[in-house]
Amino acid sequence: MKKLFYLLVAFPLLAFSEVTITDSSGVNSDSISLEKKGEILDYIEKIKRVDNFEYQTGIVDLGDNIATLNVPDGYKFLNSEDSKYVLTELWGNLTSETYGLIFPDTASPLNCGNTFVITLSYDESGYIEDGDAEDLDYDEILEGLIEDQKVANLERLANDMHAMNLIGWAQPPFYDATAKKLHWATEYTLDDYEENVLNYDVKILGRKGMLNMSVLGDVSVLPLIKENIDIFINSTEFKPGYTYSEFNPDIDQVAAYGIGGLIAGKVLAKAGILALLLKFGKGIAIAIGVAFIGIKKFFWNKSKD
Numbered sequence: 001m002k003k004l005f006y007l008l009v010a011f012p013l014l015a016f017s018e019v020t021i022t023d024s025s026g027v028n029s030d031s032i033s034l035e036k037k038g039e040i041l042d043y044i045e046k047i048k049r050v051d052n053f054e055y056q057t058g059i060v061d062l063g064d065n066i067a068t069l070n071v072p073d074g075y076k077f078l079n080s081e082d083s084k085y086v087l088t089e090l091w092g093n094l095t096s097e098t099y100g101l102i103f104p105d106t107a108s109p110l111n112c113g114n115t116f117v118i119t120l121s122y123d124e125s126g127y128i129e130d131g132d133a134e135d136l137d138y139d140e141i142l143e144g145l146i147e148d149q150k151v152a153n154l155e156r157l158a159n160d161m162h163a164m165n166l167i168g169w170a171q172p173p174f175y176d177a178t179a180k181k182l183h184w185a186t187e188y189t190l191d192d193y194e195e196n197v198l199n200y201d202v203k204i205l206g207r208k209g210m211l212n213m214s215v216l217g218d219v220s221v222l223p224l225i226k227e228n229i230d231i232f233i234n235s236t237e238f239k240p241g242y243t244y245s246e247f248n249p250d251i252d253q254v255a256a257y258g259i260g261g262l263i264a265g266k267v268l269a270k271a272g273i274l275a276l277l278l279k280f281g282k283g284i285a286i287a288i289g290v291a292f293i294g295i296k297k298f299f300w301n302k303s304k305d
Contacts, residue, residue: 053082055105066238067239068236084097099120118232119214127206149164166188169186171183180206182263185198185201198218200214200216
C-alpha cells in the first residue's frame with residue numbers, strides 16, 4: 001500500500017506540465033486544473049484512509065450477538081463502518097448495511113484483482129421453510145431468471161446503466177439440509193466489459209432470517225472460490241437463540257418464500273452489487289480521469305512489496 005501511495009503522488013507529475021502547485025499533501029501538480037487537482041487530492045485522502053484500516057483475525061462477533069465469524073487463516077476481516085466506506089465511497093455502490101468484508105491477507109480494497117472479496121450481511125426476513133428444496137427444478141428457475149433479467153435490462157438502460165446478460169449457473173444451487181446452508185453462483189456478461197462477472201451467494205438459514213455471504217470477483221477466479229468456499233461456509237455460525245433449530249412457530253415470523261423463492265428472488269436483487277465488480281476490472285482510478293488510466297495496473301496486480 002505504501003508503494004501504491006507513492007505511485008499516485010508521482011503520477012500527476014508525469015502527466016502534466018504547466019504551472020507548478022505545491023500543497024500540504026506534497027503533490028507537485030504541474031498543469032493541473034483546480035478541479036482536477038481537487039479530485040487528485042481527494043483520492044489521495046481516500047488512499048490514506050485505506051492505508052490506516054485495522055483488520056481483524058480470529059473470532060469476530062457479527063451484529064448484536066447474532067453470529068460469529070472465525071476468520072480463516074490467510075484472510076482478514078474489515079469492520080462494518082470501514083466496509084461501508086469501501087462499498088459506497090470507493091466502489092460506488094448504493095448505501096446498504098453490512099457486517100463487514102473479508103479480504104485475502106495479501107489484498108486491500110485498492111488491490112484485489114485476481115482474487116475475491118466476501119461481503120457479510122444479515123437479512124431478518126423470517127424463518128425460511130425448506131420443505132421445497134428436494135423438488136426444485138433449477139433449470140426451470142434459471143429460465144425464469146434469464147427472462148426476468150431481460151426485462152430488468154430495459155430499466156437499467158433507461159437509467160444509463162450497463163445491461164447485464166445472465167448466462168447461467170456458474171455453480172448450480174446446492175442446499176445442505178443438515179447444516180441449513182445454501183449456495184449457488186450465477187455468471188453474467190456486461191455490455192462494454194471484457195470479462196464475465198460472477199455472483200456467488202451463500203445463505204445460512206437461521207431462526208429469524210439468514211446470514212448472507214456474497215463472494216465478489218470476475219468469473220476467472222471461480223476455481224479459486226470453489227477451492228475455498230467450504231472454508232467460509234463452515235466459518236460462520238449463528239449464536240444460541242438464532243439457530244434454525246430454535247424456531248418457535250408461536251412467536252417467530254415465517255418468511256413468505258421457501259428455498260426456490262429465495263434463489264429466484266435474491267439473484268436479481270443482487271444486480272446492484274455488480275457495479276462493485278466493474279470496479280474490480282476497470283479500477284477506481286477511472287473516476288479521476290483519463291490521465292490515471294495508467295495507474296490501473298498497479299491497483300489490480302498483487303503487491304510485490
